[in-house]
Amino acid sequence: MSNRPSPPGTYDVAVVGSGPGGLQTSYCLSRLGIRHAVLSADDGPGGMFRRFPLFERLISWTHSTADVAPDTREYEAHDQNSLVADEPELRGFVSRALAEERRRPAREEMEGALAAFAEAAALPVRYGCRWESTRREPDGFALGTTDGEYRCRAAVFAVGMTDPWVPPIPGLELAHHYVNIERTPDRYRDRRVVIVGKRNSAFEVGEALSRQRIRELTLVSPRAPDLGRLARSPLRPWYLTPYDEHVRGAPGRYVLNASVERVDRTAHGFLVHAVDPTRPEPLLLEADDVIAATGFEAPIRDLPGLGAATVLDGRLPALTPFFESVTVPGLFFAGNVTQAAQGLRKHGVASVSSMVCGFRYNARILARHLAGSVFGIPVERPRVRPADVASYLLSELDTAPELAMQKGYLARVLSHTEDGTFDEGILPLEVFVDGDTDGVAATLEFDADEEIRPALYVRSRGVLRETLLPPHPQRCFHALAYRDALEELLRPLRD
Amino acid sequence: MEAAPVVERLAQLALFADLRWPELEAVAHTFEEEVFGEGQRVLRQGISGGAFYVVLEGEATVIVDGQERARLGRGDFFGEITALEGGVPVADVRADTLLRCLSLAGPQLEAMLLEHPTVAVRMLKAEARRLRDANRWS
Numbered sequence: 001m002s003n004r005p006s007p008p009g010t011y012d013v014a015v016v017g018s019g020p021g022g023l024q025t026s027y028c029l030s031r032l033g034i035r036h037a038v039l040s041a042d043d044g045p046g047g048m049f050r051r052f053p054l055f056e057r058l059i060s061w062t063h064s065t066a067d068v069a070p071d072t073r074e075y076e077a078h079d080q081n082s083l084v085a086d087e088p089e090l091r092g093f094v095s096r097a098l099a100e101e102r103r104r105p106a107r108e109e110m111e112g113a114l115a116a117f118a119e120a121a122a123l124p125v126r127y128g129c130r131w132e133s134t135r136r137e138p139d140g141f142a143l144g145t146t147d148g149e150y151r152c153r154a155a156v157f158a159v160g161m162t163d164p165w166v167p168p169i170p171g172l173e174l175a176h177h178y179v180n181i182e183r184t185p186d187r188y189r190d191r192r193v194v195i196v197g198k199r200n201s202a203f204e205v206g207e208a209l210s211r212q213r214i215r216e217l218t219l220v221s222p223r224a225p226d227l228g229r230l231a232r233s234p235l236r237p238w239y240l241t242p243y244d245e246h247v248r249g250a251p252g253r254y255v256l257n258a259s260v261e262r263v264d265r266t267a268h269g270f271l272v273h274a275v276d277p278t279r280p281e282p283l284l285l286e287a288d289d290v291i292a293a294t295g296f297e298a299p300i301r302d303l304p305g306l307g308a309a310t311v312l313d314g315r316l317p318a319l320t321p322f323f324e325s326v327t328v329p330g331l332f333f334a335g336n337v338t339q340a341a342q343g344l345r346k347h348g349v350a351s352v353s354s355m356v357c358g359f360r361y362n363a364r365i366l367a368r369h370l371a372g373s374v375f376g377i378p379v380e381r382p383r384v385r386p387a388d389v390a391s392y393l394l395s396e397l398d399t400a401p402e403l404a405m406q407k408g409y410l411a412r413v414l415s416h417t418e419d420g421t422f423d424e425g426i427l428p429l430e431v432f433v434d435g436d437t438d439g440v441a442a443t444l445e446f447d448a449d450e451e452i453r454p455a456l457y458v459r460s461r462g463v464l465r466e467t468l469l470p471p472h473p474q475r476c477f478h479a480l481a482y483r484d485a486l487e488e489l490l491r492p493l494r495d
Numbered sequence: 496m497e498a499a500p501v502v503e504r505l506a507q508l509a510l511f512a513d514l515r516w517p518e519l520e521a522v523a524h525t526f527e528e529e530v531f532g533e534g535q536r537v538l539r540q541g542i543s544g545g546a547f548y549v550v551l552e553g554e555a556t557v558i559v560d561g562q563e564r565a566r567l568g569r570g571d572f573f574g575e576i577t578a579l580e581g582g583v584p585v586a587d588v589r590a591d592t593l594l595r596c597l598s599l600a601g602p603q604l605e606a607m608l609l610e611h612p613t614v615a616v617r618m619l620k621a622e623a624r625r626l627r628d629a630n631r632w633s
Contacts, residue, residue: 167500168500222520223521223525275517277517277518309532311529311530311595313501313528318531318532326531344543344545346544347600448581466541466542
């Protein structure tokens with residue numbers, strides 16, 4: 001036991017959690033030489049993938065492609081699930097773990113890849129050490145754990161979003177929540193199942209049950225599925241069989257837009273009372289089983305008591321663009337909950353920070369932000385020759401995985417000062433837009449017609465201008481027309 | 496601080512005062528909730544993005560060309576012009592305190608107003624008041 005890393009004591013940063021978010025944060029902090037402890041209640045990394053997703057493979061892709069090697073940065077866009085690293089030998093672990101001809105990893109493959117990464121990168125994770133309480137200190141925080149107290153200047157919580165959340169609907173507590181569903185193959189055979197909810201977990205269960213011999217399947221929640229958003233959602237190709245069958249009139253397959261008023265137990269099962277405001281009569285749904293696929297909350301324990309503001313009925317912490325609590329400085333978040341930082345909300349599209357492909361970059365940004373603004377560690381800001389700016393930005397628009405994965409949320413940012421032009425790295429677009437630095441930010445965005453387009457934000461003498469360039473059918477942005485357009489946009493920075 | 500569910504807080508706002516319970520619940524589920532820290536910007540003049548917002552808690556300032564034009568508080572709404580008309584916001588909106596809002600992505604606002612005309616009428620009256628005040632002071 002004495003060999004366990006990260007014993008109680010004083011650290012620059014304490015990271016709580018050993019899922020993808022915690023491991024990626026730890027890796028990035030290590031690269032910047034920030035002394036930190038990683039605390040995990042589980043006995044190994046990636047605990048979430050021992051349980052979720054319940055039935056299906058992940059919805060994010062890992063593609064094996066012959067012409068892009070898995071140990072390159074470019075490959076990250078082909079592999080949304082592997083953690084990212086600067087060293088080639090630490091890249092693409094999920095693609096190595098993936099069975100032949102699969103495009104999406106199974107739980108075990110994901111868990112195995114995370115364990116391999118944690119070991120190869122020698123991350124200082126202390127397993128079997130549960131975070132229990134948090135206290136503010138004059139110079140940071142004290143975290144109480146089952147192993148003792150950790151003091152730190154900044155704390156990063158990467159605790160996932162896997163605690164069941166059930167809305168206050170009378171009787172819904174009688175239902176099984178998604179996290180407690182029994183997975184024995186014949187469990188739902190010949191039964192009538194009502195699933196309350198219409199988001200990822202609801203459709204995942206619906207998809208799985210629709211392939212069993214189930215008698216009737218009804219998904220019900222007030223909000224109609226947003227078809228515009230579904231078109232861009234990774235749910236579409238994998239989980240939407242119940243919806244597809246419903247709209248085409250398959251018997252016993254229903255996707256209803258109605259608010260559930262209450263759930264009663266009956267002699268044979270349940271009666272779900274629902275109201276569709278466009279209909280005069282309430283809907284009465286008889287069911288043998290009711291499943292609450294009503295979502296999750298982040299297990300952030302006593303952090304709201306410390307003053308951390310939350311959003312969505314207390315389910316997520318409210319975050320700044322650098323993933324810091326909007327109300328408690330020094331309290332940071334990584335992993336799935338970074339979806340609470342929404343960015344500029346272009347066309348209502350939020351970041352994809354709820355998937356590994358998104359939050360692995362958020363972790364890198366967070367580590368760099370902590371290094372520069374909390375610990376005074378100089379971060380790399382390479383000088384860019386003015387003649388190279390356009391080529392560099394075009395090649396980033398073509399190949400940067402950060403821009404491809406977190407569209408409209410992350411940007412390549414160059415600052416422009418009297419001393420020259422500097423690469424400030426990948427940053428949340430919001431940080432550049434709301435700042436006052438002269439320079440340029442390049443990003444990829446969906447437009448109102450769901451086309452992917454390069455977007456340039458140029459600030460010269462304090463005046464910011466936004467320009468959306470045309471889409472390209474194969475997303476090749478190194479074409480001459482883009483170069484000419486970009487040179488023109490950059491002109492104010494050269495004059 | 497945030498004990499009541501969104502639907503109950505919605506019920507207390509003038510904009511939604513004419514809605515009955517199941518309707519209220521349907522509307523509540525259309526909205527998302529967003530929280531901004533003090534000093535954070537919600538809308539940016541001349542830069543695309545944002546949504547239609549209704550203030551649940553906190554205060555914000557409307558700023559046009561660097562000039563403070565109006566203060567917003569609980570029950571006030573903003574972003575409707577861009578949400579309905581497209582284009583870019585014509586003002587900055589900056590959170591002055593912790594600001595808790597309900598938000599609705601642009602394309603969904605029109606659908607919501609058509610489905611719940613009483614909200615549209617309440618909104619129209621508020622717009623008329625804004626226009627009258629603008630004419631009085633200009």
